[in-house]
Amino acid sequence: MKLLISPGYGAGWSTWNLPAMATDKDLIELFEKGCTYEEMEKLCIEKHYTDAYDMPPYMGGFLQLEVVEVPKGVFYRINEYDGAESVEVFDPDKWFIAE
Numbered sequence: 001m002k003l004l005i006s007p008g009y010g011a012g013w014s015t016w017n018l019p020a021m022a023t024d025k026d027l028i029e030l031f032e033k034g035c036t037y038e039e040m041e042k043l044c045i046e047k048h049y050t051d052a053y054d055m056p057p058y059m060g061g062f063l064q065l066e067v068v069e070v071p072k073g074v075f076y077r078i079n080e081y082d083g084a085e086s087v088e089v090f091d092p093d094k095w096f097i098a099e
Contacts, residue, residue, distance in 0.1 A: 001069065001071075001072060002025075002028050002068070002069055002070075003028075003069075004022050004023075004066075005068055007084055007085055008064035008084060010082075010083040010084075011060030012083050013062070013085060014078060015078060015080035020049070024047065026047065031065055031067065037063075041059055070089060074090065076088060
């Protein structure tokens with residue numbers, strides 16, 4: 001599965017907007033084709049990735065976007081710290097079970 005994240009500090013892509021933006025296949029495909037900021041913003045608006053006031057999503061993380069792949073069937077989450085997004089994959093060998 002492909003995810004669209006912005007790993008650089010400043011602004012998160014999906015964590016500062018709607019989480020569905022990270023997994024949207026149309027957004028990922030457009031990005032992989034080398035789209036412009038304006039093309040991405042237009043598609044986000046068309047797909048209703050807007051706020052409660054129908055304003056466009058915050059595009060601050062666009063310039064740092066990258067596609068990350070996560071194996072099918074694996075638990076994952078997108079972490080964000082000061083705008084920097086990262087993908088954490090669940091690894092049962094690195095987690096503890098409370099007894």
